[in-house]
Amino acid sequence: MPPIPTKSEIRNRYLLMKPSPSTGAGLYIHVPFCTSVCLYCDFAVTIAGEERRNAWAVGVVREAEMYADCGLTFDTIYLGGGTPSSVVPERLDSIFVGLRGQLEINEGAVCYLEANPEDVTLETTTLWRQLGVDVVSLGVQSFDDEALGFLGRQHSASVALAAVEILLAAGFHTVSVDLIYGLSGQTPGGWKAQLARAVSLGIDHLSCYQLTFHEDTLFGRRLAHGLIEQVPEREQAELFFLTHEVLADAGFEGYEVSNFAAATRHRSRHNQKYWDHTPYLGLGPSAHSLANGRRWWNRRKVRQWQTAVDSGRPPIEDEERPSREELLLEALMLGLRTTDGVDLNRICERHGIDLLATNAATIDRFCKSGHLHMDESRLRPTLTGLAIADTLARSFNL
Ligand code: SF4
Numbered sequence: 001m002p003p004i005p006t007k008s009e010i011r012n013r014y015l016l017m018k019p020s021p022s023t024g025a026g027l028y029i030h031v032p033f034c035t036s037v038c039l040y041c042d043f044a045v046t047i048a049g050e051e052r053r054n055a056w057a058v059g060v061v062r063e064a065e066m067y068a069d070c071g072l073t074f075d076t077i078y079l080g081g082g083t084p085s086s087v088v089p090e091r092l093d094s095i096f097v098g099l100r101g102q103l104e105i106n107e108g109a110v111c112y113l114e115a116n117p118e119d120v121t122l123e124t125t126t127l128w129r130q131l132g133v134d135v136v137s138l139g140v141q142s143f144d145d146e147a148l149g150f151l152g153r154q155h156s157a158s159v160a161l162a163a164v165e166i167l168l169a170a171g172f173h174t175v176s177v178d179l180i181y182g183l184s185g186q187t188p189g190g191w192k193a194q195l196a197r198a199v200s201l202g203i204d205h206l207s208c209y210q211l212t213f214h215e216d217t218l219f220g221r222r223l224a225h226g227l228i229e230q231v232p233e234r235e236q237a238e239l240f241f242l243t244h245e246v247l248a249d250a251g252f253e254g255y256e257v258s259n260f261a262a263a264t265r266h267r268s269r270h271n272q273k274y275w276d277h278t279p280y281l282g283l284g285p286s287a288h289s290l291a292n293g294r295r296w297w298n299r300r301k302v303r304q305w306q307t308a309v310d311s312g313r314p315p316i317e318d319e320e321r322p323s324r325e326e327l328l329l330e331a332l333m334l335g336l337r338t339t340d341g342v343d344l345n346r347i348c349e350r351h352g353i354d355l356l357a358t359n360a361a362t363i364d365r366f367c368k369s370g371h372l373h374m375d376e377s378r379l380r381p382t383l384t385g386l387a388i389a390d391t392l393a394r395s396f397n398l
Contacts, residue, residue: 025280033087035083276334279291
């Protein structure tokens with residue numbers, strides 16, 4: 001592990017690259033608190049009381065101070081977690097004030113908040129609106145009580161439905177709902193009904209994720225001991241295609257493998273930065289950052305992160321400078337997971353390689369097989385291409 005950098009080293013080392021004038025950088029704040037831990041969750045989360053939440057809020061602003069004058073201007077702020085909606089609005093307000101005092105944040109920066117249904121009330125939504133939250137991403141996961149119990153969620157389907165209704169009435173720019181599919185025993189018909197339910201609510205955006213069994217989770221251990229089953233790959237693929245077909249028929253644009261927007265203006269501007277390597281800064285435990293060709297990430301354990309920021313040290317766990325090939329492969333993988341695909345001219349400018357010339361046979365093969373198509377300088381995946389984006393990207397000779 002490299003030595004922990006000082007504040008001035010942070011500035012010189014990580015933040016020399018300015019984003020292009022048209023695109024600001026992204027700011028991510030990791031809120032590591034939840035009221036209980038879901039059985040499948042592998043995020044950096046903890047259950048903690050008010051004292052630790054207070055200390056974390058102060059710590060986030062202290063960490064932001066380490067990046068003051070960093071040269072980045074932010075046009076998106078994303079509060080993710082964990083459960084950001086479980087943080088009292090007054091504390092969120094103090095964080096926003098602190099961040100604006102330390103960092104260059106555009107007046108019109110788009111502000112995202114992840115919320116759990118049980119935290120959504122008329123009062124909280126009013127306060128979130130007053131704080132400038134534009135987009136709320138609601139962790140519904142399922143409209144079926146049995147499935148919610150299986151996942152270890154704290155809310156019921158009726159609470160989720162009421163939360164969506166409150167959010168829609170509050171006038172946010174975008175109300176998004178997260179759903180999980182691929183639960184053992186889930187039939188295509190059952191999943192289709194879940195999607196139809198979500199669409200019928202009039203939401204602006206949907207994120208649909210396949211259930212993943214991470215080793216260090218209760219689900220991972222149960223799977224290892226044969227206590228639960230994973231949906232076979234073929235059925236998972238079927239559910240993936242079904243998701244895209246049903247939502248396309250309902251007028252949603254599947255602009256990324258897992259993300260669907262009712263209109264282009266509802267696409268996630270913040271996530272787009274991860275997909276096209278626009279610089280982003282992450283604050284809080286486990287948060288990742290990318291700028292100046294370097295990637296670095298914070299200590300995952302809340303206490304370790306807190307101890308570092310409290311003593312004025314950057315809470316960085318480690319860093320790397322990806323090689324040109326690694327960055328290029330990642331750009332291809334991330335780009336081919338979106339229907340915008342990759343702009344080969346931009347790849348050439350950024351990475352100095354003309355893929356059309358060096359990989360003509362590969363591109364031709366995947367265009368003929370119906371996985372990719374060329375659209376002027378853009379190489380775009382078809383739906384079958386989206387399903388195997390990583391495999392397609394790895395087939396290129398970089
Ligand atoms: S609410 Fe989200 S972050 Fe918290 S434990 Fe559940 S899945 Fe993890």
